[in-house]
Amino acid sequence: MALTLQQLNAADEAQAARMLDGLYEHSPWIVQAALALRPFRSLAQLKHAMTRVVSEAGQEAQLALIRAHPELAGKAMVSKSLTSESSSEQDKAGLTACTPDEFARLQKLNAGYNARFGFPFILAVRGPRGTGLSRADIIETFERRLANPADIEIAECLRNIHRIAELRLNDKFAAEPSLGNLVWDWQQALSEFSDPGYQEKGQLTVTYLTDAHRAAAARIVQDMRESGFDEVAIDAVGNVVGRYRAAAAGAKTLMTGSHYDTVRNGGRYDGRLGFFTPMACVRELARQGRRLPFGVEVIAFAEEEGQRYKATFLGSGALIGAFKPEWLDQKDADGVAMRDAMKHARLPATLEAIAGLRRNPADYLGFVEVHIEQGPVLNESGLPLGIVTSINGGVRYQCEVTGMASHAGTTPMDRRRDAAAAVAELALYIEKRAARDGDSVGTIGMLEVPGGSINVVPGRCLFSLDLRAPTDAQRDALVGDVLGELKAICDRRGVRYVTEETMRAAAAPSAPALQRQWERAVEALGVPVYRMPSGAGHDAMKLHEVMPQAMLFVRGQNAGISHNPLESTTSDDMQLAIEAFGLLLDNLAGDPA
Numbered sequence: 001m002a003l004t005l006q007q008l009n010a011a012d013e014a015q016a017a018r019m020l021d022g023l024y025e026h027s028p029w030i031v032q033a034a035l036a037l038r039p040f041r042s043l044a045q046l047k048h049a050m051t052r053v054v055s056e057a058g059q060e061a062q063l064a065l066i067r068a069h070p071e072l073a074g075k076a077m078v079s080k081s082l083t084s085e086s087s088s089e090q091d092k093a094g095l096t097a098c099t100p101d102e103f104a105r106l107q108k109l110n111a112g113y114n115a116r117f118g119f120p121f122i123l124a125v126r127g128p129r130g131t132g133l134s135r136a137d138i139i140e141t142f143e144r145r146l147a148n149p150a151d152i153e154i155a156e157c158l159r160n161i162h163r164i165a166e167l168r169l170n171d172k173f174a175a176e177p178s179l180g181n182l183v184w185d186w187q188q189a190l191s192e193f194s195d196p197g198y199q200e201k202g203q204l205t206v207t208y209l210t211d212a213h214r215a216a217a218a219r220i221v222q223d224m225r226e227s228g229f230d231e232v233a234i235d236a237v238g239n240v241v242g243r244y245r246a247a248a249a250g251a252k253t254l255m256t257g258s259h260y261d262t263v264r265n266g267g268r269y270d271g272r273l274g275f276f277t278p279m280a281c282v283r284e285l286a287r288q289g290r291r292l293p294f295g296v297e298v299i300a301f302a303e304e305e306g307q308r309y310k311a312t313f314l315g316s317g318a319l320i321g322a323f324k325p326e327w328l329d330q331k332d333a334d335g336v337a338m339r340d341a342m343k344h345a346r347l348p349a350t351l352e353a354i355a356g357l358r359r360n361p362a363d364y365l366g367f368v369e370v371h372i373e374q375g376p377v378l379n380e381s382g383l384p385l386g387i388v389t390s391i392n393g394g395v396r397y398q399c400e401v402t403g404m405a406s407h408a409g410t411t412p413m414d415r416r417r418d419a420a421a422a423v424a425e426l427a428l429y430i431e432k433r434a435a436r437d438g439d440s441v442g443t444i445g446m447l448e449v450p451g452g453s454i455n456v457v458p459g460r461c462l463f464s465l466d467l468r469a470p471t472d473a474q475r476d477a478l479v480g481d482v483l484g485e486l487k488a489i490c491d492r493r494g495v496r497y498v499t500e501e502t503m504r505a506a507a508a509p510s511a512p513a514l515q516r517q518w519e520r521a522v523e524a525l526g527v528p529v530y531r532m533p534s535g536a537g538h539d540a541m542k543l544h545e546v547m548p549q550a551m552l553f554v555r556g557q558n559a560g561i562s563h564n565p566l567e568s569t570t571s572d573d574m575q576l577a578i579e580a581f582g583l584l585l586d587n588l589a590g591d592p593a
Contacts (some may be wrong), residue, residue: 121142
């Protein structure tokens with residue numbers, strides 16, 4: 001019979017400990033310490049309490065916890081001395097049915113991993129969906145993580161241990177993240193569509209108005225209709241727009257959504273989580289026959305990444321009148337003009353039709369967006385959700401430093417005018433200057449010595465600058481200091497420089513009222529309210545220009561990597577995001593139920 005939180009909260013210490021026995025391998029101290037924090041309002045609160053106990057225990061206790069776990073397909077499995085929980089998990093993952101080659105490979109990996117790190121490889125073999133990883137997935141992950149630095153791997157083991165405990169806790173309480181699983185499955189189905197040249201390799205790439213892009217749009221239309229939206233359509237730039245009407249005509253609308261295009265060889269959650277999450281909420285409203293005092297407009301934006309054409313935020317920009325007429329004549333790498341791509345996709349391809357997409361901000365309560373974090377902060381902090389306080393403003397430059405090329409062997413060190421050394425000095429300054437703010441970031445992501453040679457002091461160095469901060473004033477101060485330092489370095493070294501600004505984006509602070517609604521929703525779930533800026537740009541930046549906006553971040557797995565096939569999150573974290581979105585709707589409706 002499934003446990004309940006009421007039973008757990010009411011039980012004495014010994015009884016409660018027995019209820020949660022087996023969550024962590026041979027480590028009852030975690031549960032015992034967490035139970036001191038009762039009563040728990042939710043399983044999410046209990047999960048976080050156990051995570052916090054481990055994070056505060058110190059590295060010696062953490063390493064002991066890791067070493068308490070068995071190897072995958074190791075001696076304990078062969079001798080059948082695993083705990084019942086581990087035995088079931090390894091059996092369901094097919095590790096008890098390895099081929100001789102797979103078994104030999106795992107034994108070799110176990111030996112190499114233990115020799116390098118001194119503890120066993122830990123992986124939640126039931127995976128982010130909870131239904132199990134394949135043996136091929138397990139072996140690939142094992143091989144990849146074997147190359148990690150030790151500190152990274154310790155953290156990765158601990159995160160997998162907490163995932164194992166989360167799934168075991170779900171089993172004890174018969175808690176299934178049904179909506180999280182639904183969104184997981186929607187995203188999995190959508191990832192079947194990929195551009196030629198990538199699909200054959202099993203890679204996900206969906207660029208603006210390709211056949212894969214159009215097929216993805218058709219699938220989203222189908223999912224929206226099946227979810228109970230009143231109106232679903234593809235608009236003049238390829239956005240998929242679903243509307244769920246308000247209880248009364250003339251009411252305002254809450255806009256939400258994100259993009260469905262991807263970077264090349266990207267992940268399946270960037271953008272897409274942002275429209276599937278509210279779709280799941282609309283589906284529940286429709287199933288209940290419930291209407292809100294405002295409408296809900298969910299938009300899967302056609303283009304955000306700017307991969308096929310240099311037209312970033314095309315989909316969301318069209319809604320605020322920011323579509324640039326010259327984009328229609330822009331050509332992709334194959335010489336196909338955007339206008340022709342639109343016609344091929346059976347879109348009007350006229351400025352008049354695109355201009356007609358512009359929304360009247362007075363009709364909207366604002367814009368909210370759910371997005372995978374695309375960074376390591378939530379993952380490292382053991383937190384499933386984060387409240388975005390501001391989307392960073394940014395400035396980008398293409399730069400060049402010119403010195404004097406000379407012989408690397410015959411030019412004394414005090415006679416050199418080394419262009420690359422000047423840029424290297426700037427890069428080190430940027431690290432220190434951005435860190436001084438605490439939440440500014442600065443990057444030299446591209447650095448090139450044209451015609452460089454191993455035995456020549458660099459006479460030219462081309463490089464990029466990407467400088468970002470949560471407010472425009474903070475960003476501008478960072479830019480001023482960096483450019484000032486560049487001048488000082490070049491003057492001191494006797495080299496010249498030029499800079500060209502290529503992009504400037506204003507910061508988009510969250511609207512306080514909408515941010516508070518996200519905070520209320522997350523707090524009601526029993527997990528900490530964690531506030532953080534967004535270092536990446538999002539569709540919310542464009543809507544911010546005409547209406548209030550606020551974002552919710554969802555924890556990513558694999559150190560929070562994004563724009564990468566390893567991008568992932570769990571169905572449990574997605575369930576929490578869906579529940580938070582539902583609570584936000586309830587709060588906006590004045591209905592705390």
